[in-house]
Amino acid sequence: MLLDFHVVLVFLITGTLMVCTPLLLGALFRPKNRYPEKDMAYECGMDPEGEAQVRFDMRFYTTALIFIVFEAEIVLMFPWARVYASHPLKGLALVAGLIFGTIVFFGLVFDWAKGDLTWVKTFHHKRRVQG
């Protein structure tokens, strides 16, 4: 079993080599011709102004946060699914799964009701949330 993970390690090294070789080898043959215009950020011919790494939308952060919670919960479903197949008391396993699933689902419903899953919040929606 552990030997199989060694194989993965060997594979990782092989893969890294396969990626790095063309990148490094090509550097010997490539032309190098830098000038100021080429050094600029690409903005369709306009001169870029100000910082590019600006603050981005809050909604992306919320999405990532909800993702972490749900991903952890879904990973916990895998052992349950594996055991469920051969469990002698399937009814009991089902009830246990349903309790867990209900909690997860309520989390989703809660986020939904709070409006965190709605990407475009209309004015009407905002007013309703604020009460």
Added chain:
Amino acid sequence: MNETVFYFATTLGKIVVFTHLALILAALMVLGERRISAVMQSRLGPNRVGYGGLLQPIADALKFFFKEDVVPGQVEKVLYILAPAITVIPALLTIAVIPFGPALTIFGTEVPLVIADLDIGILFVFAIASLGVYGVVLAGWASNSRYPLLGGVRSSAQMISYELVLGLSVIGIFMSTGSLRLLDVVAAQQDGVWFAFSQPLGFLLFVICAFAETNRLPFDTPEAETELVAGYHTEYSSMKFAMFFMGEYTAMFVFAALISTLFLGGWDIPFVTAEQLAAWGNWGSLLGFVSFFTKCLCFMFFYIWVRWTIPRFRFDQTMALGWKVGIPAGVANIVATAFILLPPGTL
């Protein structure tokens, strides 16, 4: 002693053969996509290099190799260089657990056609494949330019949203097989029905996720050419750009292979039982291998077909489909499967 040498020789051989197979297939996929797109739009596509344009991928690779590698002045060097590598390597690594065919017999020893036969196969795929998001985020951020940042952030939000649905959609399978090993999943389908038929909802969700995770149309908002130039790889050129391309197409192949393995019976041939296939020895293995690749190629054609059939979704539509339809449907699929698997008379 001899056994160890044999083991390492076969393993190394498998690594070399399968990775090259995947890369060659990815290269042919680029050509196939251009040619099939051309047919669908009544034009010719690249047909000059080699017979029918067959050598076009090699010409493209050589061109990428000899082009100047423009690194704009504003980028954050280390992350900028790392990002393409982080995109390709996870895509390649996931090939490790995919079974390509029935075991071959070489010098009287059985050699399974899978690089690493892990017990937690599918979890390994998810764990490694999700690392690909880092490549996209880092590329977007390290470019220090407006369009890449927007593309990178959008892309990561989409990929993580659909990862949840991806996880949910396959749980139904493991509830019936009781094993996370991909070889066991294939074996279960050889004796029974394909999971595409017994898990239709899971199959549909998985296919949708395959499109969303690889940023293919109709979910290609991250690189929507009309609004974001090229998304996260706008500032990349030469071999680094080729790396993103390679990563993307390898990921497409991996998803095609996963769908064949999980839902379309792996190397299973309809109306041929596992014993019959085994009775043919190594020829049976070869036949299984061909069957597996036929399924992959069919799915890869499906990618292109969908691309020219369904227009791009708006970003809010993409997110709504993932969170408000995908996740409830995935949970419903698990609950339904649980009830179906209950032995009669339990309730």
